[in-house]
Amino acid sequence: MKIKKSIFSLAVTVVFALSFSNVEAQSADANKTYTKVVDASADKVWTVLRKMDEIQNYSKGIARLEWTGPKDVGGQRVCYAPDNQGFFKENIVDYSDANRTYSYSVIEGVPIKGMVNTWNVVDLGYNKSMIVWTSKFDEFMENPQMTKEQFFGFIDQSLNEMVGNVIAEAKMEAKM
Template identity: 45%
Template sequence: MKKLKSLSLIALFILGIGNTEVTAQNANAKLVHTQIVEKSADDVWKIVRNLDFAKYTKAVSNVKVTGKYGAGATRVCTAPDGKSQFKESILAYDDTNRTYTYAVVEGVPVKGLVNNFKVIDLGYNKSMIVWWSNYESFIQNPQMNEEQFTAFMKSSLTEIVTNMANDA
């Protein structure tokens, strides 16, 4: 029975049924991180949907969420040094489809940074966390070049998604 379930899941992915949403949503993304989780999508979404994500990354020590929870809310994320901050605006939030989108509007050396989270139900008590990011342009500055920024983002994406998956 287990072998049949595994073969069914593999067949879905070969046919493209299992990943069409992911491909359609991040085809032009500059950064993408995905992780399979051995938990239901609902269980994983309970973790991912929380807008206060400080416990999942070393890069943020505190998150302050203001406004109505969901689309329209804002977050101020403070770095461990207590001085550096970045501000975010929640653009879209959908519990039904297990997804949210937010823009980083201040505090990073890029213009138009938009990040997206999605939890996809893979069936058989499995799910996938997908986080993809896009930005318009890098802003030259003395603290960091674009290669360093991309490395930081990749590291953060991996750390946050991995820690969320482990917490689910």
């Protein structure tokens, strides 16, 4: 009986601790949040996700990428659509290997004003992690090309594809 109580207490403690790490990983004032639990260590996932100048390898919505500046705060990337008609320009505004996080402001190419997105990889222990993407923005700018629902549908589809590809590569690296 004592062993069952100890195991139960340990399980409650772990769940309680994990719920607090989720809260810290997510921004309470985010307009949009995406999370995915991964069966790979946070270090393996971060090794892939931190490659800010290679995101075109994880999304078919990005045909090519041009990078300028440092691979850190102050770096800038321009991501081009496969049809070469559309693009979006982003500035890296925060970066930390120690915290497994980086943030970028989208300064051109989307119908959103003041958009800042953040990637974060949270260590859940036991060779598990969680990818968290949050977006904060001021407002959606009405336009004839895309509704707010269409834009966020595109974002959801892109995140699912990109995170799925990051996870696949992280799991391949874990096997090496």
